[in-house]
Amino acid sequence: MKLPWQKSSSSSSTGSVKGLNDSRLRFEVIINNIEDGVVLIDDQGTIQSFNPGAANISGWPVDDATGINYSQVMQLVNDKGEVIPNEVSPFTEIFRSGQVIHDDNAILQTKDKKQVPVSLSINPLLNDSGQVTAAIAVFRNVTTQRAEEKQRADFISTASHEMRTPVAAIEGYLALALNDKVSTIDSRARDYLEKAHSSTQHLGQLFQDLLTSAKAEDGRLTSHPAVIELGGLLEQSTNDLRFVAEKKGLFVEFAVGSSNNTINARRTEGGERVVRPLYYTYADPDRIREVISNLFENAVKYTDEGKITIGLTGDNQVVQCSVKDTGPGIPAEDLPHLFQKFYRVDNSATRTIGGTGLGLFICRKIIELYNGRVWAESEVGKGSSFYINLPRLSTEKANQMIASSSGAKDV
Numbered sequence: 038m039k040l041p042w043q044k045s046s047s048s049s050s051t052g053s054v055k056g057l058n059d060s061r062l063r064f065e066v067i068i069n070n071i072e073d074g075v076v077l078i079d080d081q082g083t084i085q086s087f088n089p090g091a092a093n094i095s096g097w098p099v100d101d102a103t104g105i106n107y108s109q110v111m112q113l114v115n116d117k118g119e120v121i122p123n124e125v126s127p128f129t130e131i132f133r134s135g136q137v138i139h140d141d142n143a144i145l146q147t148k149d150k151k152q153v154p155v156s157l158s159i160n161p162l163l164n165d166s167g168q169v170t171a172a173i174a175v176f177r178n179v180t181t182q183r184a185e186e187k188q189r190a191d192f193i194s195t196a197s198h199e200m201r202t203p204v205a206a207i208e209g210y211l212a213l214a215l216n217d218k219v220s221t222i223d224s225r226a227r228d229y230l231e232k233a234h235s236s237t238q239h240l241g242q243l244f245q246d247l248l249t250s251a252k253a254e255d256g257r258l259t260s261h262p263a264v265i266e267l268g269g270l271l272e273q274s275t276n277d278l279r280f281v282a283e284k285k286g287l288f289v290e291f292a293v294g295s296s297n298n299t300i301n302a303r304r305t306e307g308g309e310r311v312v313r314p315l316y317y318t319y320a321d322p323d324r325i326r327e328v329i330s331n332l333f334e335n336a337v338k339y340t341d342e343g344k345i346t347i348g349l350t351g352d353n354q355v356v357q358c359s360v361k362d363t364g365p366g367i368p369a370e371d372l373p374h375l376f377q378k379f380y381r382v383d384n385s386a387t388r389t390i391g392g393t394g395l396g397l398f399i400c401r402k403i404i405e406l407y408n409g410r411v412w413a414e415s416e417v418g419k420g421s422s423f424y425i426n427l428p429r430l431s432t433e434k435a436n437q438m439i440a441s442s443s444g445a446k447d448v
């Protein structure tokens with residue numbers, strides 16, 4: 038496929054040569070004058086086009102970069118400054134998956150080995166049979182935005198850290214005042230103090246969530262990824278969380294398998310384990326538990342009756358966990374915003390229930406750490422379903438990784 042801004046030896050054979058030339062010229066003017074870097078990579082990994090914006094950001098002169106393999110020029114590094122290996126680079130991934138890739142937190146290593154934060158998007162060019170024939174990468178230098186975001190996050194994180202201590206002290210003293218063995222108070226004072234105690238607990242939770250979300254935003258969230266088997270992890274989490282739901286009269290179910298062919302993975306009455314597939318992924322088990330428990334606690338919080346189902350399924354590429362409830366549901370217009378910071382649905386079904394609006398934002402940040410995706414589907418009055426997709430490791434690959442790095446954790 039030839040694009041207007043690729044070098045072309047001959048002009049078009051169609052009648053409107055002038056029109057084509059004009060549009061090519063216009064295109065070249067745009068591509069050569071925008072600040073964003075634009076790079077065209079063919080299916081051999083060779084850079085076919087490299088605009089001046091790309092040269093400016095990467096430090097690679099246009100003529101040096103054009104015609105060589107992208108891996109020499111478009112080197113991405115992780116937040117520890119280590120070069121991301123070719124096998125897992127998004128420039129390789131795009132030819133495998135054919136799916137558009139966006140990464141707002143990418144870091145490009147320049148020719149002089151400096152690191153430039155970039156917002157990167159890579160689009161595949163597909164032929165008629167759906168094969169990726171080329172990829173176009175567009176990237177923007179976001180150094181200033183990142184510095185400002187960091188300043189904001191630093192402020193929030195310091196402020197919430199400092200405020201947690203006095204709030205914890207107030208909460209402690211209120212608990213003492215409410216303790217019959219320590220204090221004597223009349224029933225009206227008890228009522229006031231109970232309200233104050235619950236608001237202080239809410240404030241403490243808000244500071245905790247603020248601190249976690251600030252860390253998630255500037256990449257300071259601690260993560261110790263390992264090979265984990267999600268079936269075992271989910272089953273254990275379900276058992277740990279079951280009590281809170283059952284206390285509220287909600288039934289809890291754990292289901293493994295496709296939605297049409299649900300297999301109960303719990304022990305049978307005879308005590309044997311039902312055989313189920315193994316769903317391996319590479320992530321920090323504590324962080325994944327945090328996400329599951331957040332989704333589960335929301336399901337309990339917003340559901341008055343019925344059941345909560347924790348599900349697990351997948352295909353060769355993806356493991357999918359779900360948390361479904363029979364609660365009030367979420368209006369369609371709110372669904373795309375649920376995972377934004379401080380977003381709370383403004384309706385009587387959920388607004389009156391306490392919360393910070395940060396839980397789902399933190400869930401998204403955690404899942405994105407492991408190249409996964411989290412989203413919700415719902416219809417008002419018909420309950421809500423939250424889904425998490427994580428890249429699946431084959432059992433063979435998981436065993437290899439466990440053997441070679443002793444990277445597995447007992448979950």
Ligand code: ADP
Nearest residue numbers: 335336339381382387392393394395396397421
């Ligand atoms: P919150 O602390 O408010 O629960 P979250 O970020 O966890 O914050 O959730 C954001 C909003 O999404 C909630 O305020 C609620 O309106 C809605 N929500 C989340 N989970 C559910 C659910 N299971 N059922 C209905 N609404 C939900």
